[in-house]
Amino acid sequence: MTLLAHAPTPDATLLRLGQSTRQTTGPHTIPRLHIGQLDVPPGAVEARPESQSQIAAAARHAHIVRLRHTAAVPSDGALARVIALVEEELAAAGRHRAEVRLALELQVAVVPDPATVARRRIELSHLDALSGLSWSPSATWVVTTAERLVDDVLTAAEHLHVDDVLLIPLGERAASAIR
Numbered sequence: 094m095t096l097l098a099h100a101p102t103p104d105a106t107l108l109r110l111g112q113s114t115r116q117t118t119g120p121h122t123i124p125r126l127h128i129g130q131l132d133v134p135p136g137a138v139e140a141r142p143e144s145q146s147q148i149a150a151a152a153r154h155a156h157i158v159r160l161r162h163t164a165a166v167p168s169d170g171a172l173a174r175v176i177a178l179v180e181e182e183l184a185a186a187g188r189h190r191a192e193v194r195l196a197l198e199l200q201v202a203v204v205p206d207p208a209t210v211a212r213r214r215i216e217l218s219h220l221d222a223l224s225g226l227s228w229s230p231s232a233t234w235v236v237t238t239a240e241r242l243v244d245d246v247l248t249a250a251e252h253l254h255v256d257d258v259l260l261i262p263l264g265e266r267a268a269s270a271i272r
Contacts, residue, residue, distance in 0.1 A: 214236055
């Protein structure tokens with residue numbers, strides 16, 4: 094499977110959180126940002142596939158395919174492979190990629206300053222190590238400051254070629270920063 098091309102990072106002033114805006118830069122589209130829930134048209138079929146057979150079914154029937162990091166998809170590289178598989182299944186089903194919205198669910202933690210970003214990342218990696226899980230969930234979270242939130246979220250999503258990013262706030266600070 095091929096790794097998808099990188100889209101340029103937009104100026105943070107182009108996007109405001111809470112709006113479902115979409116900006117096009119060259120051949121790539123900057124994803125729409127959503128907080129807490131996606132804007133889903135009435136009657137739209139959503140899928141959150143967790144296996145290859147579910148991906149094939151989603152490619153045949155879904156209008157929105159929701160993707161997220163899990164133990165089975167523990168990294169951006171693994172997620173890019175899932176996206177490529179979705180696109181292959183869409184083609185096999187005779188559907189165009191433009192017919193389906195790919196939505197990335199992304200967990201976001203907001204901290205007060207840049208020094209705290211590094212410290213929080215270390216703390217989270219320690220918690221992951223102590224959890225005994227087979228993967229590191231916090232490695233896929235965006236840990237950032239309120240000022241960097243939009244840029245960091247778009248940077249995290251740009252190489253995945255998704256249409257939407259659903260921000261899931263982790264903690265009260267994140268919830269208040271993205272509202």
